[in-house]
Amino acid sequence: MLSLLLIILTSIFFMGIVIRTKSLASGRKGPGILQPIKDIIRLWKKGSVYSTTTSMIFQIAPTIYFSSIVMAILMIPLGNQSGIISFGGDFVMFAYLLALGKFLMIISALDTGSSFEGMGASREALFSMLVEPAFFIIIGSLALFTGHTSFYEIFSTLNYGSYISYLIGALATFVLVLIAMIENSRMPVDDPKTHLELTMVHEVMILDNSGFDLGIILYATPLKFAMYGALIANFFIGAVPLEISIPLFFSIQIIFAIIVGILESFMARFRMSHNPQFIFLLTSVSLLIFFGVLLVLGKFI
Amino acid sequence: MDISQIALLTLLVLISGIFGLGFVPSKNRASIAIIVVIINAVLTSIPSILALTGKIQTASLILQNLPGHIIDIRIDSLSAWFILIINFTSINGALFGSGYLKSYQDLKTNIGFHWIFYILFHISMIWVCMFDHGIVFLISWELMSISSLMLVIFEYQKKSTLKAGINYMIQMHLSVVFLTLGFIWLYTETGSFNLSSLASVIANNHSIWIFVLFFIGFAFKAGFLPFHTWLPQAHPAAPSHVSGVMSGVIVKLGIFGIFRIISYISHDWFIIGEIILSLSVITALYGIANAAVKYDFKKSLAFCTIENIGIIGIGIGVGLIGIGKHIESLTILGFGGALLHTLNHSLFKSLLFFSAGSVYQQTHTRNIERLGGLIKTMPVTALFFLIGALAIGGLPPFNGFVSEYLIYSGLFKGLFLVTGISHVILLILSIVGLVMVGGISIISFTKLFGIMFLGQPRTELHNEPREASFIMLLPQYFIVIIMLSVAFFPQFYFGQVINIIDSTFTSQLTLSNPQIATTRANLITIGHFGVYFIVLMVIVFAIRFRLLRKRSLNTCETWSCGYIAPIPKAQYTGRSFARTFGNLLGFILIKRKNFDKISKTSLYPTSRKFSTYYFDILEKYLVIPLTKRISYILNYFQFIQNGKIQSYVIYGLFFILIVFIGTVFKLII
Numbered sequence: 001m002l003s004l005l006l007i008i009l010t011s012i013f014f015m016g017i018v019i020r021t022k023s024l025a026s027g028r029k030g031p032g033i034l035q036p037i038k039d040i041i042r043l044w045k046k047g048s049v050y051s052t053t054t055s056m057i058f059q060i061a062p063t064i065y066f067s068s069i070v071m072a073i074l075m076i077p078l079g080n081q082s083g084i085i086s087f088g089g090d091f092v093m094f095a096y097l098l099a100l101g102k103f104l105m106i107i108s109a110l111d112t113g114s115s116f117e118g119m120g121a122s123r124e125a126l127f128s129m130l131v132e133p134a135f136f137i138i139i140g141s142l143a144l145f146t147g148h149t150s151f152y153e154i155f156s157t158l159n160y161g162s163y164i165s166y167l168i169g170a171l172a173t174f175v176l177v178l179i180a181m182i183e184n185s186r187m188p189v190d191d192p193k194t195h196l197e198l199t200m201v202h203e204v205m206i207l208d209n210s211g212f213d214l215g216i217i218l219y220a221t222p223l224k225f226a227m228y229g230a231l232i233a234n235f236f237i238g239a240v241p242l243e244i245s246i247p248l249f250f251s252i253q254i255i256f257a258i259i260v261g262i263l264e265s266f267m268a269r270f271r272m273s274h275n276p277q278f279i280f281l282l283t284s285v286s287l288l289i290f291f292g293v294l295l296v297l298g299k300f301i
Numbered sequence: 302m303d304i305s306q307i308a309l310l311t312l313l314v315l316i317s318g319i320f321g322l323g324f325v326p327s328k329n330r331a332s333i334a335i336i337v338v339i340i341n342a343v344l345t346s347i348p349s350i351l352a353l354t355g356k357i358q359t360a361s362l363i364l365q366n367l368p369g370h371i372i373d374i375r376i377d378s379l380s381a382w383f384i385l386i387i388n389f390t391s392i393n394g395a396l397f398g399s400g401y402l403k404s405y406q407d408l409k410t411n412i413g414f415h416w417i418f419y420i421l422f423h424i425s426m427i428w429v430c431m432f433d434h435g436i437v438f439l440i441s442w443e444l445m446s447i448s449s450l451m452l453v454i455f456e457y458q459k460k461s462t463l464k465a466g467i468n469y470m471i472q473m474h475l476s477v478v479f480l481t482l483g484f485i486w487l488y489t490e491t492g493s494f495n496l497s498s499l500a501s502v503i504a505n506n507h508s509i510w511i512f513v514l515f516f517i518g519f520a521f522k523a524g525f526l527p528f529h530t531w532l533p534q535a536h537p538a539a540p541s542h543v544s545g546v547m548s549g550v551i552v553k554l555g556i557f558g559i560f561r562i563i564s565y566i567s568h569d570w571f572i573i574g575e576i577i578l579s580l581s582v583i584t585a586l587y588g589i590a591n592a593a594v595k596y597d598f599k600k601s602l603a604f605c606t607i608e609n610i611g612i613i614g615i616g617i618g619v620g621l622i623g624i625g626k627h628i629e630s631l632t633i634l635g636f637g638g639a640l641l642h643t644l645n646h647s648l649f650k651s652l653l654f655f656s657a658g659s660v661y662q663q664t665h666t667r668n669i670e671r672l673g674g675l676i677k678t679m680p681v682t683a684l685f686f687l688i689g690a691l692a693i694g695g696l697p698p699f700n701g702f703v704s705e706y707l708i709y710s711g712l713f714k715g716l717f718l719v720t721g722i723s724h725v726i727l728l729i730l731s732i733v734g735l736v737m738v739g740g741i742s743i744i745s746f747t748k749l750f751g752i753m754f755l756g757q758p759r760t761e762l763h764n765e766p767r768e769a770s771f772i773m774l775l776p777q778y779f780i781v782i783i784m785l786s787v788a789f790f791p792q793f794y795f796g797q798v799i800n801i802i803d804s805t806f807t808s809q810l811t812l813s814n815p816q817i818a819t820t821r822a823n824l825i826t827i828g829h830f831g832v833y834f835i836v837l838m839v840i841v842f843a844i845r846f847r848l849l850r851k852r853s854l855n856t857c858e859t860w861s862c863g864y865i866a867p868i869p870k871a872q873y874t875g876r877s878f879a880r881t882f883g884n885l886l887g888f889i890l891i892k893r894k895n896f897d898k899i900s901k902t903s904l905y906p907t908s909r910k911f912s913t914y915y916f917d918i919l920e921k922y923l924v925i926p927l928t929k930r931i932s933y934i935l936n937y938f939q940f941i942q943n944g945k946i947q948s949y950v951i952y953g954l955f956f957i958l959i960v961f962i963g964t965v966f967k968l969i970i
Contacts, residue, residue: 044848046852047849047852047853047854047855048849048852048854048855049854049855049856049857050854050855050856050857051856051857051858051859051860052856052857052858052859053674053756053757053858053859054859055676055677055755056676056680057676057687057755060842063838063841063842063845064838066841067834067837067838067841068834070837071830071833071834071837074833085826085830085833087822087823087826087827088710088819088820088823089706089709089710089713089823092705092706092709092710093697093702093706093827093830095736096695096696096697096702096705096739097696097697097834099694099696099739099740099743100691100696100697102743103691103694103696103743103746103747106743106747106751107687107747107750107751107755110747110751110752110755110756110873110878111751111755111756112756112859113673113674113755113756113757113859113869113872114859114860114861114862114867114872114873115861115871115872115873116861116862117873118751118872118873118877118878119873119877121747121751121873121878122873122877122878122879122880122881122882123881125743125744125747125878125882126744126881126882126885128740128743129737129740129741129743129744129882130740132736132737132739132740133733133736133737136732136733136736137729137732137733140713140716140729140732143713143716143717144716144717147717149710149713149714197862207860207862208859208860211849211852212845212848212849213845216841216845276881276885283733287729290729294722294725299720299722299725
């Protein structure tokens with residue numbers, strides 16, 4: 001329950017920090033921290049325009065996408081506080097739920113009949129397929145490391161003993177940050193601020209959405225960021241009392257947002273054809289984590 | 302009633318059904334066939350349900366002329382599970398088929414034969430599950446193959462259909478060759494033709510070779526790599542209700558056979574488990590990668606069947622590793638996942654084939670690039686296809702997730718409990734493989750659904766498509782109900798599956814194992830989770846509805862980035878959707894282009910055609926060259942088949958002579 005509240009709270013200011021960091025890095029003052037969420041609330045108050053080509057799918061997809069992310073957040077713990085739903089192997093559910101949301105967004109893009117949106121949909125499908133193995137290997141390694149298979153049990157028993165385990169933690173954080181960037185279609189693979197539809201991934205898929213639907217799709221992005229940020233925060237929190245873990249959680253989220261902003265300011269987008277290699281590279285890095293875990297556990301026999 | 306009487310009764314029903322079908326007018330044939338299938342299904346479901354509750358049904362028929370004289374009939378919980386799946390899918394197939402074949406009503410002889418073979422096909426599959434005696438098993442197996450062949454070549458006027466049918470027939474007979482060899486070996490080893498006598502083959506005393514023979518025989522049916530090449534040809538050629546039943550059930554009989562032999566043979570399973578696990582991961586990846594790039598929707602679905610057989614195989618592999626290492630939780634999760642996925646796949650695959658069949662019936666094309674926008678004219682069919690697509694990708698809250706969850710849990714449990722670096726690496730790579738299979742299946746099914754049902758029609762169709770008739774939709778409602786029951790009450794099905802594993806692998810499992818209770822609790826949570834998810838969706842949707850009610854809602858053209866004259870042909874196609882993916886896996890998904898080059902001498906442009914296609918590399922570079930080599934050698938024996946009746950009579954005479962001499966000198970007993 002607590003983690004859900006904290007994640008929702010984070011999602012309100014997360015994008016603001018990212019945008020602030022970016023504007024500071026480019027020498028501007030930038031909008032207020034709450035500006036992105038104000039934009040989203042403005043969208044919720046608007047009417048909608050639907051394409052004549054679209055069908056029911058287009059209307060229900062954003063709702064299901066948003067709900068799937070909220071349901072995924074329900075499984076995330078905070079240190080030794082369990083998530084609302086927790087069972088052995090819940091991370092499989094977590095990944096598949098996010099995949100469900102993506103499935104619906106992809107077909108809703110195809111529903112508009114626009115070739116630009118089809119292009120974005122095709123890329124989204126490919127990239128999310130490529131990024132999933134990395135996530136599973138990381139969580140699998142952590143599961144092996146701790147001997148448990150649910151988010152809550154993994155994170156509440158995670159403790160660092162040897163030097164290698166620090167390395168594992170650092171690598172896992174690195175990979176998770178990049179997974180979060182890819183899943184949200186941010187900088188190294190996709191540029192949300194680009195002005196050419198041909199080079200977009202996620203932004204082009206939602207060209208035809210408007211009003212409430214666009215609002216919840218846009219709100220899903222900070223929610224997903226905060227969700228991954230919570231996962232990263234859990235690497236460091238461990239079993240500490242609440243008065244330490246909550247400030248720690250927020251500071252990690254803020255650092256994460258600043259890192260995202262810095263990455264976006266100083267990194268160029270890859271060429272579209274290089275993205276698959278880059279994303280698959282994450283899988284090999286996460287295999288390193290797996291071998292590190294095997295080393296720590298002494299399973300290298 | 303004794304189960305042997307039931308077996309005879311099914312035969313009686315079959316024969317009277319065949320006669321009945323011969324004499325009724327052609328418009329009543331479908332209903333007769335449905336009635337016969339339902340009677341046989343009810344007859345065989347009763348002992349199956351009894352067997353599932355723990356009362357194994359055994360009986361025997363005495364036939365003087367068969368070796369051993371006694372035909373053992375046996376329905377234990379494993380065969381009961383498969384019999385119930387067969388019955389459910391076959392009834393649905395018959396219902397769907399009765400609507401699907403309406404447009405072929407004028408071809409009178411065709412329809413009659415078709416339904417005769419359909420009822421034969423149904424009951425022969427059940428006989429395969431019932432008979433323990435090798436020869437009767439093989440006869441049923443052969444009846445099943447031949448009747449399904451006749452169903453596949455329903456449109457025998459088409460050359461491609463006949464070709465696919467012959468391909469199917471040959472491969473099925475290769476499978477029978479291996480099975481027959483297996484039974485003969487079994488007989489020489491134990492003196493009995495019964496499958497259950499496999500148990501008396503002493504471990505490590507050829508048992509592995511008998512296993513290999515049977516495994517290859519069954520792998521042909523199941524479609525494991527590289528024995529899969531009949532699937533992508535036979536499924537598109539067959540009428541849709543037949544492809545639905547074939548893909549839903551007939552390939553599962555291969556899985557049934559594999560389970561059977563595993564349960565009887567005692568052997569050190571660990572290495573075999575790892576081999577099956579690796580083979581299955583490759584099968585799944587290969588199947589789904591090919592499914593993602595095909596333009597023919599039925600071919601795509603057929604490749605997807607190969608993928609799901611791979612997933613079931615992963616479960617079997619994990620279970621065997623569990624038996625080999627004496628880790629009960631792996632056996633529970635692996636076999637449990639495999640058996641449950643067998644049920645799930647038979648449900649959503651037949652659903653997909655049925656809804657795809659409705660599309661084919663209305664549009665007369667299997668090429669997705671010609672379709673589009675069908676959700677507006679066929680909304681219910683589109684909804685069913687979407688449900689099937691979501692479920693087959695293993696996405697919650699549908700039933701596919703339940704079985705994939707069990708298999709994932711098995712793989713992760715394996716990571717903890719199996720020691721040895723190479724085995725652990727194999728397991729993590731299997732997890733990666735399974736994850737990628739899930740991802741690629743999202744690509745394939747967003748492509749299929751998006752291109753077929755969404756957007757605008759890409760080409761002008763001959764006639765406006767209409768929603769499928771009620772009789773065709775009815776079985777799809779049944780399937781969806783069962784699917785949702787698996788999704789929301791997985792614990793019930795898991796309990797059944799555990800009973801099956803417990804009674805089939807008695808020595809390998811104790812019911813008090815804590816893993817069962819944990820998994821059951823997790824599955825209950827998953828069921829609840831699905832309910833919460835739906836509640837949340839309804840709430841968000843209600844908020845959206847309330848908010849939008851007060852606001853202005855407009856419609857206009859799709860925003861085409863400033864271009865003002867978009868045409869439907871400019872929409873994204875299935876080929877372009879999967880192109881990047883296809884290029885990424887260019888080493889196994891090889892693309893060929895078909896076009897005429899513009900010659901230097903032609904001055905004026907004329908209309909030209911350009912097409913691309915992907916081929917199955919295993920078929921092209923492994924199976925076809927191999928058969929070419931074999932047929933090269935066999936050509937030297939062609940003089941035997943010289944077309945002269947006289948010489949054929951002489952062959953017969955020679956044969957009789959040999960048998961005569963053999964019996965006189967007691968060479969043949």
